Amino acid sequence: xxxxxQHPSTLSVQEGDSAVIKCTYSDSASNYFPWYKQELxxxxxxxxxxxxxxxxxxxxxxxxxxxxxxxxxSLHITETQPEDSAVYFCAAGDSGGGADGLTFGKGxxxxxxP
Amino acid sequence: xxxxxxxPSHQVTQMGQEVILRCVPISNHLYFYWYRQILGQxxxxxxxxxxxxxxxxxxxxxxQFSVERPDGSNFTLKIRSxxxxxxxxxxxxxxxxxxxxxxxxxxxxxxxx
Numbered sequence: 302x303x304x305x306x307q308h309p310s311t312l313s314v315q316e317g318d319s320a321v322i323k324c325t326y327s328d329s330a331s332n333y334f335p336w337y338k339q340e341l342x343x344x345x346x347x348x349x350x351x352x353x354x355x356x357x358x359x360x361x362x363x364x365x366x367x368x369x370x371x372x373x374x375s376l377h378i379t380e381t382q383p384e385d386s387a388v389y390f391c392a393a394g395d396s397g398g399g400a401d402g403l404t405f406g407k408g409x410x411x412x413x414x415p
Numbered sequence: 416x417x418x419x420x421x422x423p424s425h426q427v428t429q430m431g432q433e434v435i436l437r438c439v440p441i442s443n444h445l446y447f448y449w450y451r452q453i454l455g456q457x458x459x460x461x462x463x464x465x466x467x468x469x470x471x472x473x474x475x476x477x478x479q480f481s482v483e484r485p486d487g488s489n490f491t492l493k494i495r496s497x498x499x500x501x502x503x504x505x506x507x508x509x510x511x512x513x514x515x516x517x518x519x520x521x522x523x524x525x526x527x528x
Binding site for chain 2: 335350396402
């Protein structure tokens with residue numbers, strides 16, 4: 302089955318600086334890579350995703366890159382703000398959806414220092 | 416914006432008791448999932464459900480667990496005889512076919528004493 306590794310487990314950055322979270326996956330059949338943000342006591346919320354036919358995707362301050370050859374993908378947050386503080390999970394799965402759902406990484410606790 | 420709703424938000428139960436967690440998925444979703452998150456750990460897949468039957472289940476989803484969609488709207492997770500290690504947040508999620516996107520509920524916190 303799929304295995305997703307995520308680093309770092311904790312990331313502390315100064316407000317306004319950039320944050321980068323990295324993930325690797327094991328199953329070359331995976332072709333859908335979403336990122337979820339989880340605030341304290343809440344469910345994971347999808348913030349951005351990328352599919353394997355694309356190398357990079359950007360949405361305002363958030364960008365995701367994918368290297369299929371190396372089986373790794375990254376989340377980049379620029380101009381970080383206090384409300385970016387949360388736990389971020391990467392995941393891997395099938396872009397067609399379906400039975401297997403998603404395999405999640407262990408999460409990164411992002412702390413934005415004022 | 417439609418959302419996945421889960422009840423109860425928190426349940427405390429004694430070891431050995433039965434627990435039912437409920438979810439109302441987004442109406443146009445076709446695949447439904449239960450995930451578990453033990454405190455401070457990653458979100459783990461339990462089971463997927465499509466066309467009124469289980470599609471896939473993980474090793475965690477043993478005989479103590481069951482799911483059903485009794486009335487076409489609610490989607491339930493039952494734990495027959497709870498153990499201490501069942502204490503976790505349980506998330507319901509739903510998705511459409513052909514997109515891969517999953518939308519999660521706010522979760523139900525289960526505490527087994």
